[in-house]
Amino acid sequence: ANSNKIGVETDYEVIGIEPGAGLMGLAKTAISDYELNNWTLVEGSSAAMAAELKKAYDAEEPIIVTGWTPHWMFSAYDLKYLDDPKGSFGGAEDINTLVRKGLEQDAPGAYKILDQFFWEPSDMESVMVEVSNGSSPAEAAEKWIDANPDKVAEWTNGARAGNEESIDLVFVAWDTEIASTNVVGKVLEQNGYDVSYVQVEVGPMFAGVANNSADAMVGAWLPGTHVEYYETYKNDLVDLGPNLQGTKNGLVVPAYVDIDSVEDLQD
Numbered sequence: 001a002n003s004n005k006i007g008v009e010t011d012y013e014v015i016g017i018e019p020g021a022g023l024m025g026l027a028k029t030a031i032s033d034y035e036l037n038n039w040t041l042v043e044g045s046s047a048a049m050a051a052e053l054k055k056a057y058d059a060e061e062p063i064i065v066t067g068w069t070p071h072w073m074f075s076a077y078d079l080k081y082l083d084d085p086k087g088s089f090g091g092a093e094d095i096n097t098l099v100r101k102g103l104e105q106d107a108p109g110a111y112k113i114l115d116q117f118f119w120e121p122s123d124m125e126s127v128m129v130e131v132s133n134g135s136s137p138a139e140a141a142e143k144w145i146d147a148n149p150d151k152v153a154e155w156t157n158g159a160r161a162g163n164e165e166s167i168d169l170v171f172v173a174w175d176t177e178i179a180s181t182n183v184v185g186k187v188l189e190q191n192g193y194d195v196s197y198v199q200v201e202v203g204p205m206f207a208g209v210a211n212n213s214a215d216a217m218v219g220a221w222l223p224g225t226h227v228e229y230y231e232t233y234k235n236d237l238v239d240l241g242p243n244l245q246g247t248k249n250g251l252v253v254p255a256y257v258d259i260d261s262v263e264d265l266q267d
């Protein structure tokens, strides 16, 4: 044992993110599926993972992180996903919009905009890149909205303007959800709603929409990543379907790391 070269070089550590993230559950499944008994999945945060990745990348040192697409880090660095022949990380997924029961009656315009909100991975990634380059999420959202009037017009088409009703959006501080929440929130603001952006942990995000303490979330990764949260709460909320299609989860390494598959982590 303990003879795996990349394992020795990385202290047999995979750099993870927030403990409740779906991706962490998938990474644990992978560790079990591939019998990576020597390996530790390190808990932390998305921001800490990105900082570790930057540090290793700048020094050209080996590192393995839990990663996902869309993400700015694929624009900033030359990275690759490790092949996952056992399919532990699942396939391409959708990101769905979930709203509380009763929102349609209480704020029909906001409901319609949330229902019509749909964009491409490249749209989301461009907002993420702006934020990673130092823009505030609000600035990056406004810039994307100004540059994409046709898409925004499709989302607001037929939506009644609000009368400054408050809309509480819940989100986790994942780079993807910071981008989407700020963009759809700004569009709601421009259409007469008073939007709050409430940062929470993943469990409370789903629970908040299900128990009516929040109005909406735009970061439900389905069918796999958030399956447990979704199954727990789906009967108590309204699923408005995908706002984006074609995500990916997996283990990610810099291109200079000389392995290609999760199987290469086995002793």
Ligand code: PBE
Pocket (backbone or CB within 6 Å): 017, 020, 021, 022, 023, 024, 068, 174, 176, 177, 202, 219, 221, 225, 249
């Ligand atoms: N993520 C990004 C989340 C969903 C959004 C992949 C880090 C997760 O629950 O793992």
